[in-house]
Each structure stands twice: as structure tokens, then as C-alpha cells.
Amino acid sequence: MSTDTSDSPETADGSEAKSPIDAVDAPEDVTAAELAAEVEELREELAELQAAVGDDQKxxxxxxxxxxxxxxxxxxxxxxxxxxxxxxxxxxxxxxxxxxxxxxxxxxxxxxxxxxxxxxxxxxxxxxxxxxxxxxxxxxxxxxxxxxxxxxxxxxxxxxxxxxxxxxxxxxxxxxxxxxxxxxxxxxxxxxxxxxxxxxxxxxxxxx
Amino acid sequence: MSTEYTVTETLDVKGESCPMPVVKTKGAIDGLSDDEVLEVIATDSGSMSDIAGWAEATSGVELLDQQDEGDVFKHYVRKTQ
Missing domain, CATH: 3.40.1260.10 (DsrEFH-like)
Incomplete structure (x- = not known):
């Protein structure tokens, strides 16, 4: 068990742990405008999904x-x-x-x-x-x-x-x-x- | 449950029983334009519950009024949207 796990997200050391967002996809230099664009994109996707699920066609x-x-x-x-x-x-x-x-x-x-x-x-x-x-x-x-x-x-x-x-x-x-x-x-x-x-x-x- | 409305068309399903009053009401509503009102005259006592249930579960229609006149049952349905 010599594997170094010190910078893995699962580490018990809170200060070193990465948030789940970091683990997915979020470079640190992302700008507010880019974030806003991404949020907008996600909102559109969510609306589409809700429309599909909310279809009350029985x-x-x-x-x-x-x-x-x-x-x-x-x-x-x-x-x-x-x-x-x-x-x-x-x-x-x-x-x-x-x-x-x-x-x-x-x-x-x-x-x-x-x-x-x-x-x-x-x-x-x-x-x-x-x-x-x-x-x-x-x-x-x-x-x-x-x-x-x-x-x-x-x-x-x-x-x-x-x-x-x-x-x-x-x-x-x-x-x-x-x-x-x-x-x-x-x-x-x-x-x-x-x-x-x-x-x-x-x-x-x-x-x- | 009384609102002001003008009847556009009357559907006579006297003498017909389940499921025809509902099926024909749906057919007649399809032929109306938005906001027009259909009057349905039936003798089937089950039509009171059935047309109310149909209107409740169906989008694009609104039940305005129902009248139990003893031997005849009258229903007023508005096409919406």
C-alpha cells in the first residue's frame, strides 16, 4: 500500500480535497461570462427535459x-x-x-x-x-x-x-x-x- | 357553476348510452373554434358523471355548466386554448 493518495478527492484531509465540480470540468481561470453561458445552456437543457417528462399524453x-x-x-x-x-x-x-x-x-x-x-x-x-x-x-x-x-x-x-x-x-x-x-x-x-x-x-x- | 356563455352548437345524444355521449362530445368539440361553447343534450344519467370526468381529464376543454332536468341532462362545454 505505497500509493500516495494525498491529492485524491477522497482524502480525509479537508483542505486538500477537491470539490466534485473540480473533478468534473472547471478550470480555475473560467470567467464569470463563461460560467453564465454554461448556466444558461444547462437551463435550456433542463427546460427541454422537463418538457419531455411533463408531457401528459397518456x-x-x-x-x-x-x-x-x-x-x-x-x-x-x-x-x-x-x-x-x-x-x-x-x-x-x-x-x-x-x-x-x-x-x-x-x-x-x-x-x-x-x-x-x-x-x-x-x-x-x-x-x-x-x-x-x-x-x-x-x-x-x-x-x-x-x-x-x-x-x-x-x-x-x-x-x-x-x-x-x-x-x-x-x-x-x-x-x-x-x-x-x-x-x-x-x-x-x-x-x-x-x-x-x-x-x-x-x-x-x-x-x- | 353558472357562467355567462353563448351556445355555438348543440349536440343531441338523446337515447344514446355510454360511451357515445362522451365520444360524440369529443368529436363535436374538435369541430369548434377556441372559446366556442357546445351544448350536449343527453338522456343517459351516467353522462352527468362521465362528461364531467372527461372534461376534467382532457386538456383544451372547460365544463361550464351541467343541468339535471329529470328526463334530460344538459352539459355546456367550452373549447379552450
Missing amino acids: SMVIVSTKGTLDMAYPPLILASTAAAFGWDVTVFHTFWGLDILHEEKSKNLKLSAVGNPSMPMPNAIASLPGMDSMATKMMNKRIADNGTATIEELIEVSLDQGVDLQACQMTIDLMDYDENDFHDGVTTGVGAATALQRMADADVQLLV
């Missing part, structure tokens, strides 16, 4: 995995409303969630009568042929009577407002769908990495 990513009528609504209602808030919104549709974006299937999304405790019938009856269609008809009538938007309308307003409706490429292939089966404006050719990348930057992430 964003949301929803992963939509279910294709029944009742499960199609929440993602689209939240997406269209968030877009009205001025948020940057992505809905990533995968597995049965793809049916929501499918031009034909989205018009005929079904409600399942079985396994739904809110249905006014026991499962033994709900599982009979035709019960899903009946439950779906009843729900569609309620939707119309209540003035609730249809799935088609929600897709349309979402796309109009710039919501990015994405269809997962792997499940398009898996379900044997064609990219042209989907509504105009739907993004295809995307996968889990795209969804994750957006989720990492988003303020709100939801799985439906």
Missing part, C-alpha cells in the same frame, strides 16, 4: 382475448372513451378476441347461456340446443332498447378516433383467418413483442 394498451358478445364490449368502450380523452390507445386482439375485428363474425357475436350464473335458467337447460341463440337474441334486443352502441359502431368510432386495433398474426394463422377478413383499418402482422413494447410505455395496461 396511453393505454388492452389485450382482448374473448369473442363473446358480453366480453367484446368492455375493451371497445374503454378504448373509444380513452381516445375521447386524447389518449394514445392500442387494443391487441388475440385468440377469440380476433372475432371482434372479423368483419363477418363481429356482426354475430354470441352470448353463452351456459356457465353464466346471471342467466335466469339452470345449466342443464342452458346447455340444450338453441339456448345460446336465444340468450344472444334477448341480449341484442336489450342492447337496441337501451340505445347501447353495437359492436360495429364501437369499432367504427374507435378507428375514427385513431385507436390502433391490432390483430395478432400468430392467432390469425392459428384460427385459419385471412388478413382480409378483418375490418378496414385493423393492423395485422403484429405479435406479442409489439404488444409488450407498447405496454412497457403505457400508463394503463389491461387484459380482458
Whole structure:
């Protein structure tokens, strides 16, 4: 241990210690004008950083995995409303969630009568042929009577407002769908990495 | 919450329910110029809370007034900036 540490900044001797500023970059002959210029430059940089951090543009990513009528609504209602808030919104549709974006299937999304405790019938009856269609008809009538938007309308307003409706490429292939089966404006050719990348930057992430 | 204002345009969303009153309000506000006021007439009782929440969280709009007339709910929103 023969190393001489007497003029290192870490020295215990206060009078010899350099301030952290000296250690970085500040020759002793710097003038007041130069310092003022440097302070001004730093202030500008700080203002730029604050502007970037203070950007209150919020964003949301929803992963939509279910294709029944009742499960199609929440993602689209939240997406269209968030877009009205001025948020940057992505809905990533995968597995049965793809049916929501499918031009034909989205018009005929079904409600399942079985396994739904809110249905006014026991499962033994709900599982009979035709019960899903009946439950779906009843729900569609309620939707119309209540003035609730249809799935088609929600897709349309979402796309109009710039919501990015994405269809997962792997499940398009898996379900044997064609990219042209989907509504105009739907993004295809995307996968889990795209969804994750957006989720990492988003303020709100939801799985439906 | 009553201020002096002149209504520029009226949006009728009677019979429509969540999320349409908010979504259409946003669309109509986008079509106005600064300081113009939009009147929204809705029958959705949820619109009282929803339009107030939307206006609070959205920049460039100011909620001037809301009126609960029992069967109809009126909202007055000014475009700012």
C-alpha cells in the first residue's frame, strides 16, 4: 500500500480535497461570462427535459382475448372513451378476441347461456340446443332498447378516433383467418413483442 | 357553476348510452373554434358523471355548466386554448 493518495478527492484531509465540480470540468481561470453561458445552456437543457417528462399524453394498451358478445364490449368502450380523452390507445386482439375485428363474425357475436350464473335458467337447460341463440337474441334486443352502441359502431368510432386495433398474426394463422377478413383499418402482422413494447410505455395496461 | 356563455352548437345524444355521449362530445368539440361553447343534450344519467370526468381529464376543454332536468341532462362545454 505505497500509493500516495494525498491529492485524491477522497482524502480525509479537508483542505486538500477537491470539490466534485473540480473533478468534473472547471478550470480555475473560467470567467464569470463563461460560467453564465454554461448556466444558461444547462437551463435550456433542463427546460427541454422537463418538457419531455411533463408531457401528459397518456396511453393505454388492452389485450382482448374473448369473442363473446358480453366480453367484446368492455375493451371497445374503454378504448373509444380513452381516445375521447386524447389518449394514445392500442387494443391487441388475440385468440377469440380476433372475432371482434372479423368483419363477418363481429356482426354475430354470441352470448353463452351456459356457465353464466346471471342467466335466469339452470345449466342443464342452458346447455340444450338453441339456448345460446336465444340468450344472444334477448341480449341484442336489450342492447337496441337501451340505445347501447353495437359492436360495429364501437369499432367504427374507435378507428375514427385513431385507436390502433391490432390483430395478432400468430392467432390469425392459428384460427385459419385471412388478413382480409378483418375490418378496414385493423393492423395485422403484429405479435406479442409489439404488444409488450407498447405496454412497457403505457400508463394503463389491461387484459380482458 | 353558472357562467355567462353563448351556445355555438348543440349536440343531441338523446337515447344514446355510454360511451357515445362522451365520444360524440369529443368529436363535436374538435369541430369548434377556441372559446366556442357546445351544448350536449343527453338522456343517459351516467353522462352527468362521465362528461364531467372527461372534461376534467382532457386538456383544451372547460365544463361550464351541467343541468339535471329529470328526463334530460344538459352539459355546456367550452373549447379552450
